[in-house]
Amino acid sequence: MTRRSFLAGSTAAVAGVAVAGASGAVAAAPRRVRTTASEHRVIVVGSGFGGAVTALRLTQAGVRVLLLERGREWKTGPNAHTFPNPTSPDKRALWHRSAPQLFGRPFSPEPYAGLIDAVVGDNMTAVTAAGLGGGSLVYQGMTLEPAEAVFNEHLPEQLDWQRMHNIYYPRVAEMLQIATAPDRLIRTPQYRAARVFAAQARRAGLPVSKIPMPIDWQFALDEIAGRMRPSYTDGSGALGVNNGGKHSVDVTYLRQARATGLLTVATLHEVNDVARDRAGKWTLEVSQTDVNGTTVARKTLTTPTLVMAAGSVHTTRLLLRARGSGAVGDLPDAIGTGWGTNADRIYVWSNPGLEFGAKQGGPVVFGSLNWDSPDNAHTLIQASIPSLGMEPHSTMMVGYGVSRARGAFRYDSARGDARLHWPADGDRRIQWGHIHPTAVKIAGAGSVLTDSNRFLNTTWHPLGGAAMGAVCDLSGRVHGQRGLYVLDGALIPGTSAACNPSMTIAAVAERALDDIVRHDVGRVI
Numbered sequence: 390m391t392r393r394s395f396l397a398g399s400t401a402a403v404a405g406v407a408v409a410g411a412s413g414a415v416a417a418a419p420r421r422v423r424t425t426a427s428e429h430r431v432i433v434v435g436s437g438f439g440g441a442v443t444a445l446r447l448t449q450a451g452v453r454v455l456l457l458e459r460g461r462e463w464k465t466g467p468n469a470h471t472f473p474n475p476t477s478p479d480k481r482a483l484w485h486r487s488a489p490q491l492f493g494r495p496f497s498p499e500p501y502a503g504l505i506d507a508v509v510g511d512n513m514t515a516v517t518a519a520g521l522g523g524g525s526l527v528y529q530g531m532t533l534e535p536a537e538a539v540f541n542e543h544l545p546e547q548l549d550w551q552r553m554h555n556i557y558y559p560r561v562a563e564m565l566q567i568a569t570a571p572d573r574l575i576r577t578p579q580y581r582a583a584r585v586f587a588a589q590a591r592r593a594g595l596p597v598s599k600i601p602m603p604i605d606w607q608f609a610l611d612e613i614a615g616r617m618r619p620s621y622t623d624g625s626g627a628l629g630v631n632n633g634g635k636h637s638v639d640v641t642y643l644r645q646a647r648a649t650g651l652l653t654v655a656t657l658h659e660v661n662d663v664a665r666d667r668a669g670k671w672t673l674e675v676s677q678t679d680v681n682g683t684t685v686a687r688k689t690l691t692t693p694t695l696v697m698a699a700g701s702v703h704t705t706r707l708l709l710r711a712r713g714s715g716a717v718g719d720l721p722d723a724i725g726t727g728w729g730t731n732a733d734r735i736y737v738w739s740n741p742g743l744e745f746g747a748k749q750g751g752p753v754v755f756g757s758l759n760w761d762s763p764d765n766a767h768t769l770i771q772a773s774i775p776s777l778g779m780e781p782h783s784t785m786m787v788g789y790g791v792s793r794a795r796g797a798f799r800y801d802s803a804r805g806d807a808r809l810h811w812p813a814d815g816d817r818r819i820q821w822g823h824i825h826p827t828a829v830k831i832a833g834a835g836s837v838l839t840d841s842n843r844f845l846n847t848t849w850h851p852l853g854g855a856a857m858g859a860v861c862d863l864s865g866r867v868h869g870q871r872g873l874y875v876l877d878g879a880l881i882p883g884t885s886a887a888c889n890p891s892m893t894i895a896a897v898a899e900r901a902l903d904d905i906v907r908h909d910v911g912r913v914i
């Protein structure tokens with residue numbers, strides 16, 4: 390493999406996009422599996438940001454919750470080998486429904502309940518995660534709150550930025566123990582790429598700031614001191630940080646929810662279909678699998694209160710399937726629409742005259758937040774590439790920003806599933822008018838920027854599909870469907886206002902849960 394193909398591959402791997410997915414088919418079942426039926430007060434589907442906030446706030450309100458998660462639990466700790474290494478990925482990297490390709494080559498590990506699931510649509514591949522904790526397991530952890538003017542331009546003003554800013558964003562920040570990288574870490578040789586990015590951006594007259602991360606940076610300092618094997622400090626944490634110290638939602642929100650004694654977590658439980666019975670209760674057809682994706686049991690679960698938190702892509706698909714098959718009548722027409730990418734871009738930044746370091750610490754230290762104009766707001770950050778064992782003269786730059794382009798999931802009755810349709814070059818205005826010019830300025834003379842989206846157009850930030858306004862109210866109640874809620878990225882209308890989405894998804898869920906606990910618990914729930 391050449392250095393160039395490795396770099397392109399690493400970008401894809403770090404982005405989690407090295408999978409040409411063919412999600413959809415239900416895991417093959419052995420001939421005889423048990424089918425059981427049970428009823429539950431509240432069922433939450435999915436354990437990412439939206440699902441974890443929901444599980445904690447409902448259990449704290451005294452409500453018993455069953456949380457269904459298709460992926461497995463991943464436990465970390467100093468020197469653990471929990472997660473795969475992006476330079477030598479194995480079966481743990483991929484969700485078993487994906488038809489995989491790694492580093493641009495066929496890669497067929499044995500089926501496994503792995504971390505990354507790519508959903509391929511027209512002109513766009515949406516990258517999602519699987520596992521207890523959802524995207525928080527593999528995300529880099531950039532935790533940004535949108536600026537007021539950008540928020541008000543792109544998200545419903547009724548959400549009330551001031552209240553979000555005073556109450557809900559800080560609540561998320563506290564739960565995830567947000568912190569920026571300490572200067573004494575940034576001064577180490579392993580963080581040279583971060584320093585180069587900051588210097589180049591400042592030289593170009595662009596704003597530079599430290600990015601808040603859900604990380605106990607002492608872990609990285611301990612790695613530098615040799616007290617732990619590298620996980621943060623050599624760029625190997627792109628598919629999960631083995632040493633721990635990353636405050637993903639499994640070890641924050643969900644740990645606290647479990648401590649109430651009212652949360653039952655069912656991992657390796659995949660919801661295949663959602664229906665509504667004559668009595669108005671929600672019925673879920675669920676496959677319980679082993680870690681290899683083989684169905685070991687089938688379950689029919691019933692509940693008066695269903696919270697969809699399977700992420701923008703899978704919540705939308707499940708709801709479209711329910712509507713398309715007639716299993717749920719009168720679901721809003723707008724389901725599937727208003728879907729956006731957050732205008733993600735992933736570049737390899739190469740410059741023979743710059744030294745970024747053979748080992749590049751991460752996950753992310755600095756960013757350039759260009760948020761002055763609500764119409765053109767965009768962000769560029771530097772992220773590490775996994776170690777090649779020599780100076781690569783390359784690192785990664787990632788961009789995202791506001792975009793009004795929207796795609797849609799549409800139900801295909803022949804396949805019994807929904808497919809993503811994205812307009813070709815949909816984010817062109819913000820990409821070519823703003824993100825790319827800023828990336829070029831930061832990269833400076835003598836640099837080459839390889840835009841991985843030109844080879845494989847991907848987003849790690851899928852948003853919308855069951856958005857507030859068209860499909861739900863601001864608290865995720867689906868219009869006209871008592872007891873049905875959407876509380877994940879599907880609720881966010883196609884953009885998170887020039888920020889990575891997790892903090893806004895969690896803060897909107899926190900806001901919704903305040904409302905739901907106050908008004909619905911004891912009445913609907």
Ligand SMILES: Cc1cc2nc3c(=O)[nH]c(=O)nc-3n(C[C@H](O)[C@H](O)[C@H](O)COP(=O)(O)OP(=O)(O)OC[C@H]3O[C@@H](n4cnc5c(N)ncnc54)[C@H](O)[C@@H]3O)c2cc1C
Binds near residue numbers: 516524877
């Ligand atoms: C590689 C990568 C890096 C990222 N970096 C950042 C970052 O730095 N900052 C940031 O803010 N965002 C980042 N993101 C995006 C962020 O992870 C997502 O926006 C966020 O996780 C979405 O939260 P959610 O609650 O909507 O759903 P998710 O976190 O996706 O959780 C949904 C859960 O539902 C489960 N599920 C899906 N279908 C079913 C089913 N049928 N039955 C049962 N369970 C199901 C999934 O397994 C998953 O665990 C990144 C994403 C990726 C992939």
